[in-house]
Amino acid sequence: MLAATIIAACSNNPYPDADQDAKVLYTSFREAPRTLDPAVAYTSTAHHITANVFDTALEYHFRKRPYELIPGLVESVPSPEVREDGRIAYRFTLREGIRFHADACFVRYHGQDQRTRAVQASDFAFALMRLADPAVNSPIRSSLFAVNDFKSFGDRLVSMRMQDKSFAGLPVHEQYEMAGGIDGVLVHGTGTFEIALDQPDAQILYWFALPFTTPTAWEAVAYYDGNEGRERFADHPVGTGPFRLAAYDKQYRFVLAANEDWYGLKSAAPGSIFPSEGEAHDIASGVIDAASVGKPLPFLKRVEFRRERESIPRFNKFLQGYYDAGDIVKESFDSVVQNDRLSPEMADLGMKLEKAAEPTVYYIGFNMDDPVVGRAGGDRSRKLRQAMSLAIDAERYLKLFTNGRGVPAQSVLPPGLFGHDAGYRNPYRQPDLERAAALLVEAGYANGIDAESGAPLKLTFDTGNTTSQAKLQYQFHINAWRKLGLDVQLAVTNYNQFQAKVRRGAYQIFTWGWIADYPDPENFLFLLESSKARSESEGPNTANFKNAAYDRLFRDMEDMPNTEERRRLIVQMLEILERERPWIELYFRENYSLSHAWLRNTKPFGLTYPTYKYVDIDPVKRADLRRGWNAPVTWPLYALALLVIVLVAPGFATFYRERQ
């Protein structure tokens, strides 16, 4: 009875009661990130922390699509200016009152009473020098080679370190100073810096909206070196963001706490006020709370990450209300989403389902260097590619293999990007077997037989994915082409052998995907530009598509601002791709996320940089619903107790009767 009473008094709530009414967001992580160094961290788990701990010079507008850059730590989004020395420069002017999170590293170098310091332009220069330093191993190093002297600064550092061991032993900020800094990063006083390039490069600004270029305190890098019991900088981020990392236990939990000294609390920067402008349907669809508009950010006091290794327990805790938002587990997809909408059971719980196409594209590509499917075949091959494109039903593919998660692609540009036209219907991406068969007849491959030689046409679909699941997906495409009489054989090798095939150019048809670094059409259209052809430069143009008109349009378009003229050029480029068919565009990946009724401003961001400063919570509603969903069911305990009494009581009665 005592045990029953104790158990009945227990609750399954894993959080302290004191936090019940606080604006604390609960979420989960599977594996701790390998690094939180902003110059290196490139995984989505790491970005959940780095995108909130580190502020950036520029930010993306939370509500506007296509994505738009707004000023973050700087006063305005810079425009290209021509310097006296003829170079193109982007000038960044810092806001007042930006300070690093209070940390012991500042005490070490500036005295006991200085636990923080103001951010200066030189902190941006230091961050850029770290990106250029090959020893830091930043994944975006090569993306900034357009900055004058960026690459040679890194090379200079390497040679100086090799020649002089004492130099290599110095703290990195001293090494950078002795190496003379980067010629293309010019610091003017404490509040202004310039990025100088030989040619305009509009895309370079996108890198200043990512945590890689966040201002970095040299004190933090020097102090957190992993020696004498100190942590590594990779585990101890010191930033300026709206949240600071208050606890970091890789095995159990991370905590982000609101930064009370955040610059946004003292200024009216666009990134510190909840935006009033945005997509028209935001408020009506419930992904934006009208009451939040115009309010200062952030809303949350804390963000708690708990470790959940398995997806099913994580999803169950979400259903119990102990996580505020969650991904849909594949196994439960059909019971959560029905007919592309939230199931009635989930809708009754007040849940919200948000879908957002990510800046990705998945496609089947043809090797345009191949004599049969490529450019050498001229009009014949073009019609063959057009026919094969007409046979592939991307919508059906998504339904079978991704639970419908994904948007069938009509072009290479995903939704949310400038140049994407939601009304556009690619004539070769509407499944039509009759038209495809007619095109094959025109191409001289009627029913898969080469009219010239009389022999059946045999093609190969090359892949480096040997899993049974992937084979099913490839078989789906092969079956579709088979309906046209095309004999496409699957050539499965391990990934290394496949890479070797690609290097040799010994492939015909392949499938690939691309995840954008930044949301600009240039970052997709460059995948088919001839100088990026794999056969020429080991570039990402695996289709080896080379078209002079496309290249010319690309060069005109790449550095243009998002104007109508740019849109016109993009349309022309897409027309070339539509006709030439180097790719069969399959789909854009779609992220489905579930959130509870008490979570506000859950508009999906699409990019992998979660911004908790816009999220708000109604803790009272959460506590009420949680209590209702987790009310203990005690009757089985009482039934068990009764059963024990019924079974044991006769035994006791017999025992006493016999003793007497």
Added chain:
Amino acid sequence: MHWISNLIVVLLVMGGAGLAQRLRHNRLWRHAAAELWARRRISIVVLGLFVLVALLDSVAWISSGDDSGDRVAASQPRSVIDRVFVPESFVETSYSAPFAEKGFYEDTALKHPGQHVLGTDILGNDVLYRTLKGVRVALLIGGLTSLIVIPIALFFGVSAGYFGGRIDDVVFFVMTVLASIPSLLLLIALIIVLGTGTLQVCIALGVTGWVSFCRISRGETLKLREADFVQAARALGTPERRIITKHILPNLAHLVVITFALLFTGLVLSETVLSYLGIGLDNSWGQMIDQARNELSRTPIIWWNIAGASTALFVLVLSVNLIADAVRDILDPRTLRERQ
């Protein structure tokens, strides 16, 4: 290539008939076969059916004027099983449950309502057809690999056991080295080097699988070498080669039969593990199970896809194991003595 397969089938059938004819004249084998039939009738029938299906799936030809409507299929050799099922047209758009009238995803009527005994898979292929196609692969894996393993193991085992000395040292060293390498890792490495064809997988399984039988045959040969009849043959000046072929090998025959049966089931199961790791064979049960495994954890559950392959695998392995058990009892002189 299909005529090679057809020729092998003819040779196998003729070889099997010839062997049966030969064994009929040997009293020991005739009695053993009769006892085995008496003890394991059902298992033998089941195994016979599996062998029949595999043989029917191995006889293939290209027929002119094929009217299946599928140009690619008509141009390729098709086996008896393919011709019975006609998979190009006996297909649905996606999943359907056994004997279902409607599809699992769409509420529309199937093209072949109520005809898919084991339902259809994600691409709409008939699961019974895929299961039957897996029989040939399973028997090929088990049979071909055993044909590689047993001669190698016998050669090295008998040589080491009979001649001893340096030969024994070398063979034993090789066996010890191979036994100390985790077999799965060695298998994966070999398949990565050799490729993933049927012959390559059989060779890889053979290289990693001969050690245990080699050890048994070596031990048995060591014992036989000291037996009176071998000593007598040697005293009479019989050549070594003749002693081995006439006195040692016949006395290892029961071990070969038992090992073959046990090895066979182990190899069929090994292929399943390889498929799980993405390096198995196409059309195998392992691949079917691997493709279907995610469907078991989803709601609503799709069970029929995994049921076909795993039931066939279970029945084959069980029947072979039951037969092997009986063969061991019948042929092993020790159990024979115990029974008498």
